[in-house]
Structures are given as C-alpha cells and as structure tokens.
Amino acid sequence: MRILFVTARQFWPVDTGGKLRDFHLARTLAERADVTYLGFADVDGGPCPADLARPFKQIIMEPLRRGRSPVDMMRGLIGKLPATVLKYTTDGMSQRLRQLLQTETFDVIQIEGVHLAGYWNILKSARGRPRIVSDWHNIESELMARFATNATNPAIKFYAQATAKRLRVLEDMLLAEGDGVLVASTRERQALLARAPGASVHVIENGVDTAHYANLGRPAVSTKPNIIFVGSMDYHANIDAVIWFASELWPAIRADHPTLQFKIVGRAPPKAIQALAALPGVIVTGGVPDVRPFYRDALAAVVPLRVGGGTRLKILESMAAGVPVVSTTLGAEGLEAVPDRDILLADSGAAFRVAVGRLIDDDAEQTRLARAAKALVASTYDWSAVGTRLFAIHRANLDPARAA
Numbered sequence: 001m002r003i004l005f006v007t008a009r010q011f012w013p014v015d016t017g018g019k020l021r022d023f024h025l026a027r028t029l030a031e032r033a034d035v036t037y038l039g040f041a042d043v044d045g046g047p048c049p050a051d052l053a054r055p056f057k058q059i060i061m062e063p064l065r066r067g068r069s070p071v072d073m074m075r076g077l078i079g080k081l082p083a084t085v086l087k088y089t090t091d092g093m094s095q096r097l098r099q100l101l102q103t104e105t106f107d108v109i110q111i112e113g114v115h116l117a118g119y120w121n122i123l124k125s126a127r128g129r130p131r132i133v134s135d136w137h138n139i140e141s142e143l144m145a146r147f148a149t150n151a152t153n154p155a156i157k158f159y160a161q162a163t164a165k166r167l168r169v170l171e172d173m174l175l176a177e178g179d180g181v182l183v184a185s186t187r188e189r190q191a192l193l194a195r196a197p198g199a200s201v202h203v204i205e206n207g208v209d210t211a212h213y214a215n216l217g218r219p220a221v222s223t224k225p226n227i228i229f230v231g232s233m234d235y236h237a238n239i240d241a242v243i244w245f246a247s248e249l250w251p252a253i254r255a256d257h258p259t260l261q262f263k264i265v266g267r268a269p270p271k272a273i274q275a276l277a278a279l280p281g282v283i284v285t286g287g288v289p290d291v292r293p294f295y296r297d298a299l300a301a302v303v304p305l306r307v308g309g310g311t312r313l314k315i316l317e318s319m320a321a322g323v324p325v326v327s328t329t330l331g332a333e334g335l336e337a338v339p340d341r342d343i344l345l346a347d348s349g350a351a352f353r354v355a356v357g358r359l360i361d362d363d364a365e366q367t368r369l370a371r372a373a374k375a376l377v378a379s380t381y382d383w384s385a386v387g388t389r390l391f392a393i394h395r396a397n398l399d400p401a402r403a404a
Helices: 017-030 070-078 091-103 114-124 140-150 154-177 186-195 236-256 271-278 292-296 313-320 349-361 363-381 383-397
Strands: 002-006 034-040 058-062 108-112 131-135 180-183 201-203 226-230 261-265 282-286 298-303 325-327
Touching: 002 017, 002 091, 002 114, 017 034, 017 108, 017 313, 017 383, 034 091, 058 091, 070 154, 091 114, 108 114, 108 383, 114 131, 114 140, 114 154, 131 383, 140 154, 154 186, 180 186, 180 383, 186 201, 226 236, 226 292, 226 313, 236 261, 236 271, 236 349, 271 282, 292 298, 298 313, 298 349, 313 325, 313 363, 325 349, 349 363, 363 383
Parallel strands: 002 034, 002 108, 034 058, 108 131, 131 180, 180 201, 226 261, 226 298, 261 282, 298 325
Antiparallel strands: none
16 A cells, blocks of 8 residues: 655654654554655754654655744635645645655545645545545644634634634535544544534544553652643643643642642743743753653643643653543543543642642552553553554555555
C-alpha cells in the first residue's frame, strides 16, 4: 500500500500533542506500507533525525510563512476559508502537492485535519483516485465555538463565532465528500454522525508509547515532592488552566503542605505563566528535553482544563508513567478512563482541591490509581495497537483489486 500523509507540521522534535499523533500514526503506517510524509517545516527545525526518518519512504517539507496579517484576518472573515485554514493554504504547498501527485500514485491520502481543506480540489484530482481520509485531532468548529463562548472581548467573540461557522462548513464537506474521517474518541464520532448520519467515521484514539515511560525508577510514594502540569504553554486552554490552578487552588494546597512544589512543564510559556513562578512553590520550567524525570518525581499530575476539546495525550503519558491524574471532566473528555478507578475528576475549585488532597494524604490511593491507569493505557492506548487499527481501516477502504 502506498500512503501519502499530509500534515500542517513537521513531527520533530516530538514535543507537542499534535506532533505526537502525527508521528506515531505515520510511523505505525510506515512499518506496514510505503509512506510519504508531507508537511510544513518548523522555523529552525533542522533536518529530521535519522532514527525518526528511517521508517518513511520519504519526508518532504515545505516552508510556511508564520503569523497572520490584517489582510489574512479580513479574508478569513469574509472569504470561503477561515484564517485558521488560510494560514496553511499556500502556493508553495499547492505546487508541491500537484507535482507529487503527477509523478507518483498513491492508494490512500491521509490529511491531518480541516486546516488542510484548502487543498481538497487538488487531492480529489489525483491520478488513480486514491482514497482520501481526514484525521481530526479535534472537532475544530466545536473547539472554536467553545472559545467564543468563553471570550469576553466582543470583537474576539464575534470573530471566533464566524470562524466556527466557516470551519463547520468545511468539516461538513470532508464528511460528505471524503472516504472516511478519523476522530480521537467515541464522543466525537457520535457528534459527527449526528451531523452526517451516513458518513464513515472511525475512532482512532490518541495513544502513548508505553515502553518509553516504563521503568522510570520512581521513588517511594511518600518521598515524591511535586505536583505537575505538562503541556504546550502557548495553547490558550493550557494557559487558562494553569493560571486558574496556580492562582485559585495552589495557595490553599501549599499552605497545608509547605514542602510541596507545583511544576509547570511545557514549551513557550508566555509572561502570564512565567509570572506564576513568583508564587511560593511554583516552578516554571519551559521546554525540557525529556519529561520523564518530572513524571518520576511527581505524586500527581493535574489537568484543570476549563476550555478546549479533544483528548489529552499528556494524561495518557502520565498514566503510562505511573502518575495518578486529577482532571476536570472536560480535560479528560473522550478518554475511556473510569472515574475513581483510573482517574479522579473534579470540576469546581473546592472539589479539585479535595481530589488533589486525597492523593497527597493517601499513599495507597496514589498507588491504586496509578496501577489501574497504567493497565488501561497498556491495553487500549499503546500506539502499536492504535496503529494496527488505523492500518486496518485503510486496508478496508481499498477494494480487493486495489489491495492486490
């Protein structure tokens, strides 16, 4: 099978949720088929490390102009494509795609999300009529609508609402005209089938490399001094979550446990996050080369998300590392984790403090949750199992003649 994997990003370094999903899905496909990876290059990203590039037939990267001009923003408001899609719709990528589809034949094209919908006509005209499947890391229209609901600036709220409507139109096109849509949770599948009952929608969960987080040599439960939050700190939902936890919940937790530290681990923290380091016991690390040492010394991971969507790869990482998780219901949305068995869920500030306190004060509770969660990710969310399901979907999408 020949697969073209088209995405809005390069996957190295594998340090964000989007990169993790792109890399592991593409890699597991490349272990079973000839995969060409086509994406936009990071600024100063450098060449792909040889060990990461090895499974792929080829990796092709196209430069991307960063930022959005006022003209782009206005086009996104009045044109067919919203600004979030226009950003990734470039003449260079259009030319690159046309050349590639003229010189090579693919059985399957997998595109990563609605952000690449601007290339739909080019993809549909590819010779050999490859099957086109879109993988949605989130339902972007839903994500934008939630952002609009929580926005307090009237201009931002209006723009977000308009963008959500345009994203939904493009999503409906992918549902109607594509050969399949992949989503990360059963909840998202049900939401899309309610919109398009006849669509082919499959669940391909976010995953985790369980072997990467095995055998961390974690110290005894009672000696772990940290609570951690792990995530990209240039994402608005993570910023809101961390500021809420550090400002509203942490002071009381810290007062009861004066030696405890709260470590905020993630790249590109803005000034509002950096300022939290002035609070007693709060440490802002910025990006780190390896997050495993932080998991090793953590008694709990917190995911206090109040806005956003999708499923949280960092929750799966925490579970694989044997770190119990306290999350809001929204933060754990889409995961097959059973509350009070695999994870603690709390949505109010008071309930969240109580849940964190349970783990601080009860070593047995830490151990029980960690073991159950680790078993869950090993059985359901390991990337090898997720990739096997994805390849089966692509194989089933091809008729017997094409498969042969």
